[in-house]
Amino acid sequence: MMWMRTLAGAGLATASLMLTSPALSADTPPWSEHAIREPVDQATLVGRLSKADLEALIEKGREFFEARFTTLDGAGRPHATQAIIPTAHRRPVEHDFQRLAGPDANACASCHNEPITGGAGGFVGNVFVSEGFESADFDTLDPQFSNERGTNHLFGAGLVELLAREMSADLKAARTKALKNARQSGEPVKARLDSKGISFGFLTALPDGSVDFAGLEGVDPDLVLRPFTQKGVMTSLRQFTVNALNQHHGIQPDERWGARWTATDDFDRDGKAKEFGEGSVSAMVAFQAALPAPLETDPGDEAWRQAAARGREIFADLNCESCHRPHLPLDSLAFSDPGPLDTAGTLRLGDIETPAIYDLSLLDWANTLPRDDKGRVLVPLFGDLKRHRIADQRQSALGNETLAQRFVERDVFMTAELWGLADTAPYGHRGDMTTLDEVIRAHGGEAYASAKAYDALIEEDRSALIAWLKTLRVAQ
Incomplete structure (x- = not known):
């Protein structure tokens, strides 16, 4: 069952955002304790969104970001670890909510709230993160299993991801050029890895197609900048959101824990199938990407x-x-979702026909940012x-x-x-x-x-x- 909410922008034609009713019975009372009531339909998020559609999606993302998830939504983690790779607990979990092993928060805004929603968190809102792969099966307060971190703010996050995308493309282009020259010359080719005035060291391309990364600085050998988290290990807002929903709330997004990847719609076996759809993740991404730059x-x-x-x-x-x-110069304010660097574990470009484009230039705050003589935004x-x-x-x-x-x-x-x-x-x-x-x-x-x-x-x-x-x- 679907319904359409309309939103008329000032001086703009009426726009629409399609929302899909969740798996609730028709007689579910309006005072139900479900926090997730109207998931977004990913199929309606195609191409460049109008200003009115973008604003509607952002507002829906804010609603999810501030929602206090309940066990009726699937919150809590009876049988799923916080590992990036879907992994079930090998033993019964002692607590549905637990500060170190997670989940540890009721809402995203429980931690990201200072000075306003999307901001940072005080010491009381610290989180605990593990190494993050399939070995993360623990239910303990022992700090040897996790690192304690303060909560970073998310303002300007869309600009940060766009910068990382462009810089990753620059570094990969340098690698491609060096490999081509090495093959043609039959000699090793040393290439500087620079983008937007930042040096990431150098690589040496060899004639056989291999690459020596001994001179690499501050980035992984795949040359993908991962601008999120304090260690720089999250590639995109989408990956960050999918991880956070599982780790901090025990909500498993379908794009990682759904039947396509795990052969079940209820991976954590809590009786709540299809807990968070792709469109709803997209709404949360749009909200975070649209947070204004400090x-x-x-x-x-x-x-x-x-x-x-x-x-x-x-x-x-x-x-x-x-x-x-x-500041760093940014060529384009067009934020595609999913993005070019999203990979397995999140919705990817190969999973859909046309990505949504959130044009940040439609937002008033983006037009207050300075530009250089080439017209690039100075972030x-x-x-x-x-x-x-x-x-x-x-x-x-x-x-x-x-x-x-x-x-x-x-x-x-x-x-x-x-x-x-x-x-x-x-x-x-x-x-x-x-x-x-x-x-x-x-x-x-x-x-x-x-x-x-x-x-x-x-x-x-x-x-x-x-x-x-x-x-x-x-x-x-």
């Missing part, structure tokens, strides 16, 4: 404004911009979408995890984008640093010299740097 704001106070101007110069003088790049993320070694024996505070995750070493993390950090304390991977001064001083590894230079500043200059960082706010 901006550098005017503090309003003249003394603060002057201190911030000085602090901005100090930030550059300390060489912080070598990793925290003020002010203060990051580089690259992994760096951020801890060492001299300063190990940010390398405090027990487990490696997806083959990324324990002291290697993604550069944290600084946009929005004034509104998204606390800081550090575990969220256990309450001030910006603490987390700056905690930098080791590749950032050790900058941290020592900060420590050597006079107090007035350190205060000025903090004054500037406090102007990087989430749009509200």
Whole structure:
């Protein structure tokens, strides 16, 4: 049974978003405790969505993001682990909800809520992540099985994924060109791996078609940037969403745990079949992709404004911009879903005839972003979408995890984008640093010299740097 909700945009023709009724009986009362009542039909999400359709989809995604899932929806995990590969528990689960083994939250907004929905989370909202493959079968409070992480904000996430897609394409193109030249010349060809002003080292293409990645820096050998999570192990908002629904809520999306992959519509055997459809995941992706970019704001106070101007110069003088790049250029605001890098475990381009296109340029906030002389959007993320070694024996505070995750070493993390950090304390991977001064001083590894230079500043200059960082706010 299907029904159509219409939404008229200002000055636009009426648009429609198709919603599919869930498997509820016709006499289900309106006060039912189901949180998922109107899943989105993926078949209606085709091609470039109009502004009205996009806004309707975003609003539906917000509804899912804020929904407090219940056991009637399938929440809880009686017989499914948090592993990326669908894996059943080998023994009965002691608790349906459990902070370390999960599920650990009722809604996405239970953790992503500061200062508003889609934001970060306080220490109380920390999550626990395992290595993440099929071995993740545990039901214990022992920290040797997981790493504790603070909750990152999601503002500007659509722009981040679009940057990662374009940069991955650049790196792959460099590999392809080098391999072609090596075959033609019969000699090894060394190729720099650069994109948008960021260096990822180099590779050496050999005449036999193999590639030597010994010079690779900050990215996996498949040359795919994975911009999400603190370790940089999630490729897309779609993968992040599918993983989070299972790990944090015990809700198994059909595109990974459904009959196509597991030969059952109820993989976790909780009596709730087809818990979360592809279209509903798409709505959540659209909501996250459309969250506005944080901006550098005017503090309003003249003394603060002057201190911030000085602090901005100090930030550059300390060489912080070598990793925290003020902006990266983006060619296109057209966000395709599924995207070109989505693979098995999520809906993929090969699974559908035509992907949906969420044109972020239709959203008012996107048109406030600066552009360069080539017309490219300058995304002010203060990051580089690259992994760096951020801890060492001299300063190990940010390398405090027990487990490696997806083959990324324990002291290697993604550069944290600084946009929005004034509104998204606390800081550090575990969220256990309450001030910006603490987390700056905690930098080791590749950032050790900058941290020592900060420590050597006079107090007035350190205060000025903090004054500037406090102007990087989430749009509200």
